[in-house]
Amino acid sequence: MSTCVDCAVIGAGVMGCSVALGLARAGMSVVLLDKGAICREASGVNAGTLTMQMTRAALIPYALKAWEFWMDTPRWLGLAVGTERRDGLSLAFTEAEAAMLEARAAARRAAGAPIELVGAARAREIEPGLTDRALMAGFCPVDGFTSAYLTGRAFRLALGAASVALREHDAAVGAERRQGRFVVRTAAGLRVEAARLVLAGGVWLEEMAAWFGIRLPIKVLINQLAVTERMPPVMRTVLGIASGLLSLKQYPSGTVLIGGGWQGCGGRHEGRGDAFIPDNLIGNIRLAAFVIPALRRARVVRAWLGLEAETADALPVLGPLPGVEDGWIIGSVHSGYTSGPFMGTLLADAILGRQHALPLFPIDRLLQPKAAA
Missing domain, CATH: 3.50.50.60 (FAD/NAD(P)-binding domain)
Known part of the structure; x- marks a missing residue:
């Protein structure tokens, strides 16, 4: 044929x-x-995050234009994909993370992303569910997520x-x-x-x-993700950490998606990955519960592996x-x-x-x- x-x-x-x-x-x-x-x-198996704060500075102009596409999928594609516009916070818990956050925010701001640095008190005003252990945060109103599936x-x-x-x-x-x-x-x-x-x-x-x-050469990442049971509202923003080890948001259904690139086992020939690394999955969930203490009451109902490709x-x-x-x-x-x-x-x-x-x-x-x- x-x-x-x-x-x-x-x-x-x-x-x-x-x-x-x-x-x-x-x-x-x-x-x-x-x-x-x-x-x-x-x-289809990623966290669905539409973020400027974890996007490379060189790609901010591209991400800003793509963000407009995502916010208008009913017109562009003819169907909504669960897109939600939310405030975004990238958190620093140590002096090293604060320095990293300041440098990255400056670079992304220079590239056009509307990111400002805020203190711990202001971060908790933006996200009342946040732990009181954060030192500072990068705040971006151009953030959000979709339902990737x-x-x-x-x-x-x-x-x-x-x-x-x-x-x-x-x-x-x-x-x-x-x-x-x-x-x-x-x-x-x-x-x-x-x-x-x-x-x-x-x-x-x-x-x-x-x-x-x-x-x-293409590098293959096997990201682990998890989702909780439905909960009352515990957060309203899209959260991350300057180190890049957390991606966290609550969907309108009440479920909370936990990601951040914690790795599983496998490669491109295993499809979506071969096996979880339990310590990494537990570490990711513990980090999420540290950032939003109300998640300590949640039960995880599903976890999965997703592929990601990167150049050098x-x-x-x-x-x-x-x-x-x-x-x-x-x-x-x-x-x-x-x-x-x-x-x-x-x-x-x-x-x-x-x-x-x-x-x-x-x-x-x-x-x-x-x-x-």
């Missing part, structure tokens, strides 16, 4: 979906392939309306450029011929780049595939869920030859030398 399109996009996470949607709405025929279900790897549902609706051919549960097993076109082969035997190709495979980008002889400098791969005409690549960036919709739209504009609002992130800076023949 074969099909011929203007562009093939491999990887149906937030970034791949956003690229495909931008191209299709501009009139291109697009096929979107994924080894699993749409937005069910990193894009709803992301795929919304993108599926929008992609269908734009006539994107979505092919789930069919892994791309190889791609090559042949006679001026790309040929993509899938595990189920589909052959896709495309004038353009976008690699958007997240933690699998390393393997995909290798199809074209490109050595692109935690900045995106976003731009052309070096030496591969009409080949493009996107993904593998810290806080990629937050900035994903805008980055995907940005790459779609570049592919379409439009002027793009902010610079791309070419991958040449990350490449390892090719092995000798």
